[in-house]
Amino acid sequence: MLANTTTIVFSKWLTLSKVITSVGFFSTIIAVTTFLILSFFFVRTNYENYKRYMVVFSLLGFGLAAIEAAVNPIFHSYNVGFVMFSLAHPFSASTEVAFTLLLFYTGFYAATISFLTAQFFYRFLAIVYPQLVPTFFGGFKILIWISYSFYFGVQWALGVIIFAHLDDVATEYMQDEMLQYYGKRIEDIAMCAVVAYDKNYNLRWFNVMCILNMTLIMMIQYGLIIGFGWRMSVTIKQAVSMLSTSMIKLHTQFFKVLVLQILVPTITLFLPVFILMYTPLFNFQLRFPSGVMLSAFSFFPAMDAIIVMCILTDYRNAIKNMFEGVSMTVHGAMRVTNVAESTAMSRWTT
Incomplete structure (x- = not known):
């Protein structure tokens, strides 16, 4: 009776998460499509090169939202561990294909936050060292920055494959939890897991390496973004007397866009993932469907496009x-x- 009751309670949370994800995905379709139409057919500017980077960033965000809507990844935290899994089988796909899509989802997440760093670097050069912009961002050099973002996407996904695959300890620790709260056996679903401690409360470094890999990628991107942003703000203040009013206005607008572009993902992308990653290390003795907290991912591409169009x-x-x-x-x-x-x-x- 308890199992049935808890399964029903958690199914309500899953339904809520799916509704939030669907609303976010359709919002993304509307906002990103509007942004792309404006960019290609209506906006004629003197920053056409940078506009291409904004378009690529929007497409990455759209890819993240699309995969999330298709796979509907579910996160569950339980004491010293957490799992990511999917109950969906898009287009009647097998469990192996669903797991591959889960990995794509994690990779697109890392690629999206990494390409945001490239945008900050572009604006940093445009304000501080404008003569270097063609060297780093001219012509087909956009492919370098796409490769940069996808490198970290691959590193993130490989970290999940290598360090978060199911072993005997993780399976034993999570099997009753999954059966009781989701009514599913582990072998029947696409799933990866991190369990920070074993039965003797020894740290499982193999799983912890997954957390450290994710932390490294996030700290690299976040550190660069904060550094570029701080230097831009200082330079804009110092250059007020040397730049024309129109240039000051343009750079200020871009700076506002970039600040909001990091503030919004901090709330919707960085902070939820950071909290989810580190709760197992402190063994807070809790269980909750943390996917509801992470379903805000799907709104990020829409909010990013709206930020640009409004500012x-x-x-x-x-x-x-x-x-x-x-x-x-x-x-x-x-x-x-x-x-x-x-x-x-x-x-x-x-």
Whole structure:
């Protein structure tokens, strides 16, 4: 009876997580599609090169949200361990394929936060060393930064494969938990696990290496972002007397975008993952479906696109022009219809 009750309670949390993920995914479709349409057809600027990097970043975020919607990854924390698994089988895929998609999901997460670092580096050079921008970001050098982000994505996914695969200790520790709260046997689902301590409370360094690998990647990206951001803020303040009003306004807008681009993922990407990773080391004696906390991932791409469209003047003007064009088209169509109706009416009365 207890098993049935707890399974029902946790199924409600899973339903909530799935609803949040679905809403986030559809929000991402709308926001990112709008951003891409504006970028390709309406926004004409003198920072076209940087615009390509914003487009790539939006596409990475969209890929993260799409994989999350397809796989619906579930996280569960239990005392000295946590698991990531999926009950979904997209397109009737096998458990092995579902596990591969889980790995893609973790890789896209790391790639997305890494490409954000490339954006900060671009704006850092544009403000502090503008003469070096063509050297690091001109032409096809965008492929270097795409490779940079995917390197860390691969490192993150490999860390999960190597250090978080299910062994006998993790299986024994989690099997009753999964059966009682999710009604599933471990061998029937796509799953990886981290269990920080064994029965004798000895640290399992093999699993802890997974946490350290994730921490290393996050600290590298976050450290670079904070460093570039601090230097940009200092330089902008010092250059107020030397730059034109329009350039100060442009750099200030970009800086606001970048600050929000790190503030939002700090809340939706970095902090939840950091909390989830380190709870096993402190053995807080708790169990909860932590996936609900992480389902905010799916909103990040939408929020990022909205940030850019709301702050940058070029995008705000493009949105205004787009809606004015739609309004004029609608009014034009209505005018033509009214004229046609008037003509037909006059002919009938005649």
